[in-house]
Amino acid sequence: xxxxxxxxxxxxxxxxxxxxxxxxxxxxxxxxxxxxxxxxxxxxxxxxxxxxxxxxxxxxxxxxxxxxxxxxxxxxxxxxxxxxxxxxxxxxxxxxxxxxxxxxxxxxxxxxxxxxxxxxxxxxxxxxxxxxxxxxxxxxxxxxxxxxxxxxxxxxxxxxxxxxxxxxxxxxxxxxxxxxxxxxxxxxxxxxxxxxxxxxxxxxxxxxxxxxxxxxxxxxxxxxxxxxxxxxxxxxxxxxxxxxxxxxxxxxxxxxxxxxxxxxxxxxxxxxxxxxxxxxxxxxxxxxxxxxxxxxxxxxxxxxxxxxxxxxxxxxxxxxxxxxxxxxxxxxxxxxxxxxxxxxxxxxxxxxxxxxxxxxxxxxxxxxxxxxxxxxxxxxxxxxxxxxxxxxxxxxxxxxxxxxxxxxxxxxxxxxxxxxxx
Amino acid sequence: xxxxxxxxxxxxxxxxxxxxxxxxxxxxxxxxxxxxxxxxxxxxxxxxxxxxxxxxxxxxxxxxxxxxxxxxxxxxxxxxxxxxxxxxxxxxxxxxxxxxxxxxxxxxxxxxxxxxxxxxxxxxxxxxxxxxxxxxxxxxxxxxxxxxxxxxxxxxxxxxxxxxxxxxxxxxxxxxxxxxxxxxxxxxxxxxxxxxxxxxxxxxxxxxxxxxxxxxxxxxxxxxxxxxxxxxxxxxxxxxxxxxxxxxxxxxxxxxxxxxxxxxxxxxxxxxxxxxxxxxxxxxxxxxxxxxxxxxxxxxxxxxxxxxxxxxxxxxxxxxxxxxxxxxxxxxxxxxxxxxxxxxxxxxxxxxxxxxxxxxxxxxxxxxxxxxxxxxxxxxxxxxxxxxxxxxxxxxxxxxxxxxxxxxxxxxxxxxxxxxxx
Numbered sequence: 001x002x003x004x005x006x007x008x009x010x011x012x013x014x015x016x017x018x019x020x021x022x023x024x025x026x027x028x029x030x031x032x033x034x035x036x037x038x039x040x041x042x043x044x045x046x047x048x049x050x051x052x053x054x055x056x057x058x059x060x061x062x063x064x065x066x067x068x069x070x071x072x073x074x075x076x077x078x079x080x081x082x083x084x085x086x087x088x089x090x091x092x093x094x095x096x097x098x099x100x101x102x103x104x105x106x107x108x109x110x111x112x113x114x115x116x117x118x119x120x121x122x123x124x125x126x127x128x129x130x131x132x133x134x135x136x137x138x139x140x141x142x143x144x145x146x147x148x149x150x151x152x153x154x155x156x157x158x159x160x161x162x163x164x165x166x167x168x169x170x171x172x173x174x175x176x177x178x179x180x181x182x183x184x185x186x187x188x189x190x191x192x193x194x195x196x197x198x199x200x201x202x203x204x205x206x207x208x209x210x211x212x213x214x215x216x217x218x219x220x221x222x223x224x225x226x227x228x229x230x231x232x233x234x235x236x237x238x239x240x241x242x243x244x245x246x247x248x249x250x251x252x253x254x255x256x257x258x259x260x261x262x263x264x265x266x267x268x269x270x271x272x273x274x275x276x277x278x279x280x281x282x283x284x285x286x287x288x289x290x291x292x293x294x295x296x297x298x299x300x301x302x303x304x305x306x307x308x309x310x311x312x313x314x315x316x317x318x319x320x321x322x323x324x325x326x327x328x329x330x331x332x333x334x335x336x337x338x339x340x341x342x343x344x345x346x347x348x349x350x351x352x353x354x355x356x357x358x359x360x361x362x363x364x365x366x367x368x369x370x371x372x373x374x375x376x377x378x379x380x381x382x383x384x385x386x387x388x389x390x391x392x393x394x395x396x397x398x399x400x401x402x403x404x405x406x407x408x409x410x411x412x413x414x415x416x417x418x419x420x421x422x
Numbered sequence: 423x424x425x426x427x428x429x430x431x432x433x434x435x436x437x438x439x440x441x442x443x444x445x446x447x448x449x450x451x452x453x454x455x456x457x458x459x460x461x462x463x464x465x466x467x468x469x470x471x472x473x474x475x476x477x478x479x480x481x482x483x484x485x486x487x488x489x490x491x492x493x494x495x496x497x498x499x500x501x502x503x504x505x506x507x508x509x510x511x512x513x514x515x516x517x518x519x520x521x522x523x524x525x526x527x528x529x530x531x532x533x534x535x536x537x538x539x540x541x542x543x544x545x546x547x548x549x550x551x552x553x554x555x556x557x558x559x560x561x562x563x564x565x566x567x568x569x570x571x572x573x574x575x576x577x578x579x580x581x582x583x584x585x586x587x588x589x590x591x592x593x594x595x596x597x598x599x600x601x602x603x604x605x606x607x608x609x610x611x612x613x614x615x616x617x618x619x620x621x622x623x624x625x626x627x628x629x630x631x632x633x634x635x636x637x638x639x640x641x642x643x644x645x646x647x648x649x650x651x652x653x654x655x656x657x658x659x660x661x662x663x664x665x666x667x668x669x670x671x672x673x674x675x676x677x678x679x680x681x682x683x684x685x686x687x688x689x690x691x692x693x694x695x696x697x698x699x700x701x702x703x704x705x706x707x708x709x710x711x712x713x714x715x716x717x718x719x720x721x722x723x724x725x726x727x728x729x730x731x732x733x734x735x736x737x738x739x740x741x742x743x744x745x746x747x748x749x750x751x752x753x754x755x756x757x758x759x760x761x762x763x764x765x766x767x768x769x770x771x772x773x774x775x776x777x778x779x780x781x782x783x784x785x786x787x788x789x790x791x792x793x794x795x796x797x798x799x800x801x802x803x804x805x806x807x808x809x810x811x812x813x814x815x816x817x818x819x820x821x822x823x824x825x826x827x828x829x830x831x832x833x834x835x836x837x838x839x840x841x842x843x844x
Contacts, residue, residue, distance in 0.1 A: 003657060064470070099699075100697055249487060261426070
């Protein structure tokens with residue numbers, strides 16, 4: 001029987017995440033610069049063990065029971081503290097726990113966008129957002145960004161174009177702190193201007209902030225990571241953040257903060273998506289906070305990821321300084337490298353994997369066929385030594401590719417046909 | 423600013439779960455017969471503590487890391503064993519882990535049904551399915567059931583009607599084992615006939631089986647719970663089950679088993695829904711199985727829930743034997759009681775809560791305005807003493823309601839106006 005007949009139209013159009021695909025590659029001794037995995041050496045193993053010992057006694061049955069859809073109440077009650085540290089004022093009623101940030105994106109897509117509506121995104125942007133919104137049938141329209149963040153003139157132009165073509169534009173999705181994949185830290189001036197634009201155009205801002213607390217002290221300050229939400233007087237900003245990068249992503253605990261009517265609606269959407277997030281996971285995160293583990297860990301996390309960022313940068317300069325260009329990330333997990341036009345990072349990927357290194361090709365972060373000569377390198381997971389090894393392998397692959405291209409060029413016109421066949 | 427302008431059309435139509443609403447009621451000394459919560463005294467607390475101690479050492483970083491979307495591989499590898507115990511042959515490639523069964527329903531809705539498609543459901547049926555499918559914009563068409571399960575003549579009639587009206591009908595959703603809310607155990611003959619019908623009409627069966635292993639030995643045998651999936655030769659059955667009832671629901675670990683092309687598509691849908699289910703949760707469940715805890719626990723779970731079922735039945739007979747009617751559940755968590763037509767269980771709910779007992783009104787399980795004189799009573803959570811207390815309170819509320827209705831009847835025609843005003 002032909003099973004394809006049973007799929008919905010939506011299912012036929014489902015798009016896979018390129019990051020997940022690259023992250024799934026397994027080979028002996030492979031250096032993975034692909035997924036944005038935190039360094040497991042930094043997971044709070046001892047504290048996790050102590051907390052589970054303490055809470056899994058049966059004295060509090062709710063630890064393993066179904067929980068409220070909104071989230072474990074004591075965790076909701078302390079989120080205002082977490083948010084206050086970032087300059088955001090919010091009540092527990094203005095927050096909801098999600099099963100990771102990915103669910104936050106999915107729920108926002110469902111609650112604010114119908115199929116055919118247009119969601120504005122930075123170019124390039126996080127693939128998880130592209131798949132979440134795209135798989136709901138939304139149209140994604142890309143907006144240029146520069147070293148200071150999203151380009152407001154282009155934003156307004158794209159918005160006007162989409163509106164003129166008859167589309168509803170419910171929100172613009174941005175990652176202001178150490179953007180995924182570019183690592184860009186949006187300037188404070190740009191943030192203010194974006195908020196002003198949103199107010200004038202009545203477009204919501206979905207602000208995704210997984211990396212804000214992971215700024216690098218040699219290049220940025222906490223003040224520079226101030227979320228747009230902190231200055232949101234009109235309830236136009238939906239703020240998403242997570243404990244995946246500061247505690248551990250295997251505990252699926254993230255959250256959204258937004259005006260209460262939005263949260264109430266997101267809660268109903270979450271009821272039918274998964275009823276509730278993991279009770280034990282939420283309890284562990286709650287204990288991490290109340291025991292002071294979370295705040296105490298942050299300086300060490302910042303320092304360690306900063307060292308890794310430096311190791312990657314040093315290796316890249318040594319191995320690819322004459323070939324690639326990149327901006328030094330001031331925080332987060334990612335470095336965005338640009339190669340000469342001749343290097344197609346999608347075509348290169350297989351050969352890089354053969355040499356023992358994997359990354360995410362730039363195209364994965366664009367909503368159309370662009371970014372072919374870019375790659376996202378994650379420095380969060382491998383050790384400094386492995387980062388150096390990965391870069392040596394990547395450089396060898398890139399050099400071989402450039403030599404191959406040059407050879408084809410020397411061979412004259414015929415080479416183009418060869419290239420197309422590959 | 424009017425925030426409602428920002429909601430999608432889908433969001434405006436979102437329907438809340440009546441169970442969640444009833445389950446959220448908090449009052450001192452309230453006996454809750456509403457949510458299908460397992461008894462936390464039966465959670466494997468000691469084993470959970472031992473397992474978390476053993477796995478949270480940091481030796482295996484994957485315990486707290488992002489995991490594959492499909493699920494923790496060793497857990498996928500043992501699901502065929504779990505399934506074989508139920509008569510189902512399946513490979514690990516034919517399974518996917520979901521964040522609870524609710525996510526399984528949501529993903530199936532997305533992958534098989536477009537807005538406007540018709541999904542067939544038993545009447546009454548699980549509210550979580552009603553909200554999951556309904557919130558995706560699917561139309562739900564109810565099919566009669568009797569003491570042996572879904573009525574096949576009515577099924578075919580409803581299917582024809584929907585097809586004639588131009589709708590695609592991708593699947594029929596059933597809970598053959600101790601149905602939620604009726605507790606009905608679908609007969610083996612009815613299961614075979616349903617599978618035959620699905621084959622002839624080319625309609626998929628979504629078989630939801632959270633309770634099958636919790637049969638009561640005084641009334642049913644394991645053989646009688648044989649899933650429809652066990653006899654599925656054509657890949658027409660998508661089988662959903664969960665560890666929520668046999669381990670604990672706070673660990674959000676459920677799964678789907680289906681032909682591989684379906685699972686591949688469901689995986690892509692899950693990527694954009696929540697990337698992956700909780701890694702620690704999956705590890706705990708995996709250890710429960712490999713340590714033999716899970717199988718060893720089942721007889722005790724069956725015996726305990728059977729005793730609770732009996733306690734509820736005995737109390738009901740003593741207190742409401744002359745007023746309500748119900749079938750004795752042969753397994754699972756629920757008893758479905760029918761009151762005289764004059765009793766509107768939705769209108770009664772507030773007064774029952776005042777008397778210290780809460781249940782789920784029957785209407786929540788219907789896709790249109792029916793079931794008003796029914797209620798679902800969950801016997802899984804409260805102790806036997808609390809069940810008895812809850813029934814006494816419920817009986818008092820019902821008697822008061824019947825007295826009120828009789829009095830209104832005696833007062834003559836004028837009473838109807840009074841009733842409407844309330």
